[in-house]
Amino acid sequence: METNPQICDGILYLTPAGGRTNANHAVPEPPSGVCGGLACPPSQLVHDAGTYQLRYFPAAPYAKTTVQGLPFQQAKQVLYKRLYDYFNGDNTKNMTMPLTNPLILRLDPGSDGLWSNDNQTLFFFISPEVESPPDPTDTTIRVLEVNDYYLYIRTFPGNPVTYAEWMAEMLQLAADLDADGVAYVKSYFYFATYTHPSRQWDRVNEVQLLRPKSNSHDLEDTAL
Numbered sequence: 001m002e003t004n005p006q007i008c009d010g011i012l013y014l015t016p017a018g019g020r021t022n023a024n025h026a027v028p029e030p031p032s033g034v035c036g037g038l039a040c041p042p043s044q045l046v047h048d049a050g051t052y053q054l055r056y057f058p059a060a061p062y063a064k065t066t067v068q069g070l071p072f073q074q075a076k077q078v079l080y081k082r083l084y085d086y087f088n089g090d091n092t093k094n095m096t097m098p099l100t101n102p103l104i105l106r107l108d109p110g111s112d113g114l115w116s117n118d119n120q121t122l123f124f125f126i127s128p129e130v131e132s133p134p135d136p137t138d139t140t141i142r143v144l145e146v147n148d149y150y151l152y153i154r155t156f157p158g159n160p161v162t163y164a165e166w167m168a169e170m171l172q173l174a175a176d177l178d179a180d181g182v183a184y185v186k187s188y189f190y191f192a193t194y195t196h197p198s199r200q201w202d203r204v205n206e207v208q209l210l211r212p213k214s215n216s217h218d219l220e221d222t223a224l
Contacts, residue, residue: 035102035194038098038101039125039128039129040194041125051172052152052153052173055153057148059145059146059147060125060146061125061130061144062123062124062144063123063124063133063142064121064123065142066121067079067119072120073161079122080122082122082138082140083124091134091135092134092136093134097130097133099124100124100126102193103123103193104124104192105120105190107188108120108121108187109187150211152182152184152210155205157203158203159200169207173207177209184210190206191206193205
C-alpha cells in the first residue's frame with residue numbers, strides 16, 4: 001500500500017494511492033478474560049467494517065503525561081515510568097491503584113512532518129475501583145475526566161517496536177477510512193497495546209483515529 005503523507009499547518013493528510021489493500025487482515029482475539037484481567041475503558045461497538053471498527057467510549061477518568069523532543073523508544077519508557085510510579089504510590093495519598101489496559105499513546109506530529117512525533121502523550125485509564133484518584137506528586141502528570149468520543153480502530157497482532165512499524169498500520173487504517181469516504185481527525189493519532197512488552201505471543205495492538213465531533217476534546221478535558 002502506498003500513501004502520500006504530508007503536513008500542512010500542523011495537520012496530517014493521508015492520500016491513499018490504492019485504497020483498501022489489506023482484505024486478508026486478521027483481527028486477533030482479545031487476551032483471555034476482560035482485557036487480560038485488567039480493567040479497560042468501557043466502550044460499545046458501533047460499526048464493524050472488517051479491517052477496522054468504530055467504537056463509542058463514554059466519559060471516563062484518565063491520567064496522562066507528555067514529553068517533547070525525545071526519540072520514540074525513549075519517550076515511551078519515560079512516559080510509562082511516570083504513570084507506573086503514580087499508580088504505584090507516587091501520589092499525595094501514597095495510594096496503590098490497579099493498573100489498567102490498554103496503554104494509549106497519542107502522537108502529535110511536529111513542524112518537521114509526519115515522522116517527527118515531537119509531542120508524545122501517554123494515557124492510563126483509571127479503574128472504577130478508584131473512587132477518588134489522588135493528586136500526582138509528579139507535576140508532569142494530570143488527572144482528568146475525558147469527554148465521550150468515537151474512535152476508528154484497527155487491531156493487529158505481533159510486536160511492533162519501531163515508529164515505522166506502528167505507522168504502517170496507521171497509514172493502512174487511514175487508507176481504509178479514505179477509501180470508505182469516512183472523515184477523521186488528521187492532526188494527531190493514537191497507538192494502543194493490551195499486552196506487556198515481555199510477552200511475545202497473542203499480542204493485541206491498535207492504531208486509532210478520532211471521529212470528528214462538535215465540542216469534543218477527545219482525550220482532553222477538565223481536570224478532576
